[in-house]
Amino acid sequence: MNSTALTDIQKTQLSKLEKRLRHNVGQAIAEYNMIEDGDKIMVCLSGGKDSYALLSILMKLKESAPINFELIAVNLDQKQPGFPEHILPQYLDTLGIEYHIVEEDTYAIVKDKIPEGKTTCSLCSRLRRAVLYKTAKNLGATKIALGHHRDDMIETLMLNMFYGGKMKAMPAKLVSDNGEHVVIRPLAFCKESELIYYGELKQFPIIPCNLCGSQPNMQRQNIKRMLNDWNEQSPGRIESMFTAMRNIVPSHLCDSNLFDFKSIDSSSGVINGGDVAFDESEINNSFNNSTKHNNELNVIEVK
Ligand code: SF4
Numbered sequence: 001m002n003s004t005a006l007t008d009i010q011k012t013q014l015s016k017l018e019k020r021l022r023h024n025v026g027q028a029i030a031e032y033n034m035i036e037d038g039d040k041i042m043v044c045l046s047g048g049k050d051s052y053a054l055l056s057i058l059m060k061l062k063e064s065a066p067i068n069f070e071l072i073a074v075n076l077d078q079k080q081p082g083f084p085e086h087i088l089p090q091y092l093d094t095l096g097i098e099y100h101i102v103e104e105d106t107y108a109i110v111k112d113k114i115p116e117g118k119t120t121c122s123l124c125s126r127l128r129r130a131v132l133y134k135t136a137k138n139l140g141a142t143k144i145a146l147g148h149h150r151d152d153m154i155e156t157l158m159l160n161m162f163y164g165g166k167m168k169a170m171p172a173k174l175v176s177d178n179g180e181h182v183v184i185r186p187l188a189f190c191k192e193s194e195l196i197y198y199g200e201l202k203q204f205p206i207i208p209c210n211l212c213g214s215q216p217n218m219q220r221q222n223i224k225r226m227l228n229d230w231n232e233q234s235p236g237r238i239e240s241m242f243t244a245m246r247n248i249v250p251s252h253l254c255d256s257n258l259f260d261f262k263s264i265d266s267s268s269g270v271i272n273g274g275d276v277a278f279d280e281s282e283i284n285n286s287f288n289n290s291t292k293h294n295n296e297l298n299v300i301e302v303k
Helices: 008-031 049-064 087-095 106-113 121-139 150-164 192-202 218-233 237-245 280-297
Strands: 040-044 070-077 099-103 143-145 173-175 182-184
Touching: 008 049, 008 192, 040 049, 040 121, 049 070, 049 192, 070 087, 070 121, 087 099, 099 121, 106 121, 121 143, 150 192, 150 218, 150 237, 218 237
Parallel strands: 040 070, 040 143, 070 099, 143 182
Antiparallel strands: 173 182
């Protein structure tokens, strides 16, 4: 594996960035109680920057964690044409961690079932999930860790709002759709831009994700572009959106299953600040406060 030596500046940047990512991952783990003593965590490794970063940061955290937990890296080789099967084993051997490469020709199934030119991602992901769940069961894993990050979660929220009529994002921790596994997303508080830079500095041996020949999900790409444009015009916008996802006020939305609007009467008192949410100054102040708070968290800028 070829790697280029880092300059002193890059080494300093890497150390600061790694510290911040570790802090963010530690914060998410604590907030959602993602990892407990005795856990056996199956870390899903796709060969993309996010899952490499996830494994690397979890390994670092394990060194200093006050609890004991195991990490097992798992990659699913879906038999896509041109998949460089030597890359992950070569990399994982250098880490000295238990790993498994599971071979399942889901590519052939997808090609067989989906007509040429149609999107293959939905069936492909379903098959991949099924294989990963089976593997977790065989390994006796108590949790499955996935490499989705903060920006994936915000994009999913927007996708669901624009195309699904639901205010729903990607859960930081939840039970899998077959009801058997706890799925965790320890990168929930990490920014994609920082994971990209981390991947560059760490020189992860990235495996391209377009080997299957499928088009990227255009809706997600459009949302990503829209969010990045907004953020360029008004820096802090994405930050504020994620803060909002952790600060939900059901009484000021419209879901009567989530909040008992029917029982409100004049004796209910002021609920969550009362009816002031449309006041311009209120919104500006809360936005400024949230960006100020986030800026304080991000004092060590690396890029
Ligand atoms: S891009 Fe290819 S490998 Fe990825 S989910 Fe879609 S079909 Fe599967």
